[in-house]
Amino acid sequence: EAQVTQNPRYLITVTGKKLTVTCSQNMNHEYMSWYRQDPGLGLRQIYYSMNVEVTDKGDVPEGYKVSRKEKRNFPLILESPSPNQTSLYFCASSRLAGGAPDTQYFGPGTRLTVL
Amino acid sequence: AQKITQTQPGMFVQEKEAVTLDCTYDTSDPSYGLFWYKQPSSGEMIFLIYQGSYDQQNATEGRYSLNFQKARKSANLVISASQLGDSAMYFCAMREDAGKSTFGDGTTLTVKP
Numbered sequence: 001e002a003q004v005t006q007n008p009r010y011l012i013t014v015t016g017k018k019l020t021v022t023c024s025q026n027m028n029h030e031y032m033s034w035y036r037q038d039p040g041l042g043l044r045q046i047y048y049s050m051n052v053e054v055t056d057k058g059d060v061p062e063g064y065k066v067s068r069k070e071k072r073n074f075p076l077i078l079e080s081p082s083p084n085q086t087s088l089y090f091c092a093s094s095r096l097a098g099g100a101p102d103t104q105y106f107g108p109g110t111r112l113t114v115l
Numbered sequence: 116a117q118k119i120t121q122t123q124p125g126m127f128v129q130e131k132e133a134v135t136l137d138c139t140y141d142t143s144d145p146s147y148g149l150f151w152y153k154q155p156s157s158g159e160m161i162f163l164i165y166q167g168s169y170d171q172q173n174a175t176e177g178r179y180s181l182n183f184q185k186a187r188k189s190a191n192l193v194i195s196a197s198q199l200g201d202s203a204m205y206f207c208a209m210r211e212d213a214g215k216s217t218f219g220d221g222t223t224l225t226v227k228p
Contacts, residue, residue, distance in 0.1 A: 033216060042119075042206050042218035043160075050214050058215060090160060102148060102167070104210075106160035 002027045006091050006107035013081060014115050021076045021110050023091030030096045032074040033058070033104075034066065036087040043090060049074055050096070081114040088112075117142050119207050121219035128197045129227050135182070136192040136222045138207030146212045149190040151181065154221070155203040163205075166190060194224075202226045 004025045013019055025032065033048035035058075045058030049068040063085055065077040074093075078085060088111050094104040118141040128134035140149065151163040166174045166181045174181045182191040194201055204223050210216040 031214060033214070035216075035218075040220070042220045043208075044218070045216045048214045048216065056214060059217070088158070092160075102165055103162055104150065105162060106152075109158055109160075 002105070004091055004093050004105050004107035006089075006110050008110060009108060010111050012113045012115065015082055016080050019078050019081060019112075021078075021089060021091075021112070023074045023076065023107060024072050025074075025093040025105070026072065027093060027095070027105070028071065029093035029105075030071070031104075032068065032091065032093045034064070034074070034076050035090045035092065036060065036085075037090065037109075038087050046076070046089075081112075083114050086112060086114050117144075117209055117211065117215065117217040119209055119217050119219035121207055121222050123222045124220075125223045125225070127225050127227060128194075130199060131196055133193060133195045134197055134224065136194070136205050136207075136224065138190045138192065138219060140188050140190060140207070140209050142188075142209060142211070144211050144213075148210045148212075149181070149183070150208040150210070151179070151190075151192045152206045152208065153201075153203045154206065160206075164192065197226045199226050199228060 007022045030051045034046040035043035047066040049055045091107040092104045120139045147168045149166045153161040164176045164179045178195045180193045204221045206221045207219040
């Protein structure tokens with residue numbers, strides 16, 4: 001089954017304790033992206049990657065890191081989480097058609113709470 | 116900078132009727148993609164429809180169609196024959212060819228029986 005998986009689905013942690021949210025896709029997509037969603041708002045892009053070893057900042061990259069060492073994986077790293085990073089996080093992937101990303105598939109989301 | 120505007124925080128529609136959800140966008144890039152997503156109360160994001168900026172025809176996917184008016188920078192979603200299961204939050208989004216992506220704040224659609 002074609003899918004984007006994220007782990008963990010739920011996480012409660014404390015300020016300053018490094019954490020990683022994993023994202024994996026099995027569709028051989030070149031493009032992957034991380035978003036956060038806060039109550040009453042749409043999704044805001046954190047980082048994206050057009051291919052292996054190519055990553056770029058979205059609108060809200062501060063406090064986050066990513067890596068793209070393999071095509072299928074795109075982990076999101078919070079080196080020193082703070083309470084304002086409490087949010088719902090989505091990973092997404094899509095193919096590149098003619099060089100441009102098209103249909104985008106989302107993971108189930110990770111609900112992160114930082115105390 | 117990219118911007119997506121969804122001016123309808125909430126919409127109501129009677130079951131079996133059609134509804135239009137508005138979306139306007141702003142970009143200086145000549146090449147981009149426009150998307151609509153559905154987010155039910157369970158929280159997952161479901162892709163509905165995609166329109167490329169150079170596509171000549173409006174995109175359609177089953178009961179969903181995208182009314183793309185490039186000169187007016189609008190990309191409205193039309194849902195025909197609404198069903199109770201269509202009640203959800205709907206997001207319009209835009210993505211540059213280089214990969215940067217922007218979402219609107221969403222429209223909550225409620226389908227009345």
